[in-house]
Amino acid sequence: xxxxxxxxxxxxxxxxxxxxxxxxxxxxxxxxxxxxxxxxxxxxxxxxxxxxxxxxxxxxxxxxxxxxxxxxxxxxxxx
Amino acid sequence: xxxxxxxxxxxxxxxxxxxxxxxxxxxxxxxxxxxxxxxxxxxxxxxxxxxxxxxxxxxxxxxxxxxxxxxxxxxxxxxxxxxxxxxxxxxxxxxxxxxxxxxxxxxxxxxxxxxxxxxxxxxxxxxxxxxxxxxxxxxxxxxxxxxxxxxxxxxxxxxxxxxxxxxxxxxxxxxxxxxxxxxxxxxxxxxxxxxxxxxxxxxxxxxxxxxxxxxxxxxxxxxxxxxxxxxxxxxxxxxxxxxxx
Numbered sequence: 001x002x003x004x005x006x007x008x009x010x011x012x013x014x015x016x017x018x019x020x021x022x023x024x025x026x027x028x029x030x031x032x033x034x035x036x037x038x039x040x041x042x043x044x045x046x047x048x049x050x051x052x053x054x055x056x057x058x059x060x061x062x063x064x065x066x067x068x069x070x071x072x073x074x075x076x077x078x079x
Numbered sequence: 080x081x082x083x084x085x086x087x088x089x090x091x092x093x094x095x096x097x098x099x100x101x102x103x104x105x106x107x108x109x110x111x112x113x114x115x116x117x118x119x120x121x122x123x124x125x126x127x128x129x130x131x132x133x134x135x136x137x138x139x140x141x142x143x144x145x146x147x148x149x150x151x152x153x154x155x156x157x158x159x160x161x162x163x164x165x166x167x168x169x170x171x172x173x174x175x176x177x178x179x180x181x182x183x184x185x186x187x188x189x190x191x192x193x194x195x196x197x198x199x200x201x202x203x204x205x206x207x208x209x210x211x212x213x214x215x216x217x218x219x220x221x222x223x224x225x226x227x228x229x230x231x232x233x234x235x236x237x238x239x240x241x242x243x244x245x246x247x248x249x250x251x252x253x254x255x256x257x258x259x260x261x262x263x264x265x266x267x268x269x270x271x272x273x274x275x276x277x278x279x280x281x282x283x284x285x286x287x288x289x290x291x292x293x294x295x296x297x298x299x300x301x302x303x304x305x306x307x308x309x310x311x312x313x314x315x316x317x318x319x320x321x322x323x324x
Contacts, residue, residue, distance in 0.1 A: 003189035
């Protein structure tokens with residue numbers, strides 16, 4: 001299986017960005033963005049979909065930290 | 080003259096000449112020796128001198144910091160030793176082939192989702208900026224794979240085509256490629272394979288600058304823009320002094 005070409009990469013990134021914009025509009029409600037999700041999954045290799053999903057989670061988490069501040073989980077830190 | 084303050088109307092006793100100055104309108108100060116414009120000029124010159132001295136020491140300090148960093152990087156001796164790889168045209172390449180050239184080196188892999196294309200775009204852009212200055216020698220952009228299992232000569236050739244025309248891709252025998260990554264302290268770890276056998280290689284994302292003596296001189300991470308990289312490379316080229324005898 002050869003690596004995606006530049007055109008394929010760009011098509012994948014565009015589909016990802018459209019999907020993410022949809023999520024932004026519907027505050028992460030994945031149901032409303034089904035069609036774009038399917039398009040994203042079809043244009044990107046599976047490994048990339050997983051990679052970008054993780055990236056999205058991380059970006060959302062970072063945003064949360066920046067706006068809400070850090071709340072350590074209650075059960076953390078057994079001494 | 081009702082506007083004059085009361086004390087001016089009081090009769091002032093006649094004082095001996097030495098203390099006459101003390102009761103004058105300037106309250107004890109000697110009369111000004113220079114007119115205002117001259118005093119401004121003196122302050123400007125003194126200020127300019129002080130400012131100049133400060134700037135000189137600051138630039139000296141910056142130079143000392145840069146030189147110390149260069150010595151530390153050289154002591155790190157990153158990328159020492161030879162390598163035996165194959166370029167994307169199938170020709171054998173060793174480290175010696177790049178002596179005399181300035182090299183911007185990036186480690187990546189062709190199945191990379193986004194980081195590698197972005198960094199190679201940036202690297203290409205930096206080289207383009209440097210190409211624009213005819214006074215500088217042409218910098219050699221170099222790509223070395225961290226995924227020799229999949230990135231054979233053909234795969235690398237297909238990949239480098241999309242970036243700067245001078246971008247040279249290197250691959251080769253898996254063990255030899257791993258040796259080079261180790262020599263440059265590049266972390267690379269292949270992730271789990273999926274049903275298609277596809278996987279992502281987690282790796283250090285850094286662009287290395289190598290000088291004409293083949294030694295590592297500087298590095299640029301994700302946050303450095305193409306313009307900043309070009310500016311730094313230009314400065315290295317202009318201030319380069321070979322350290323190896």
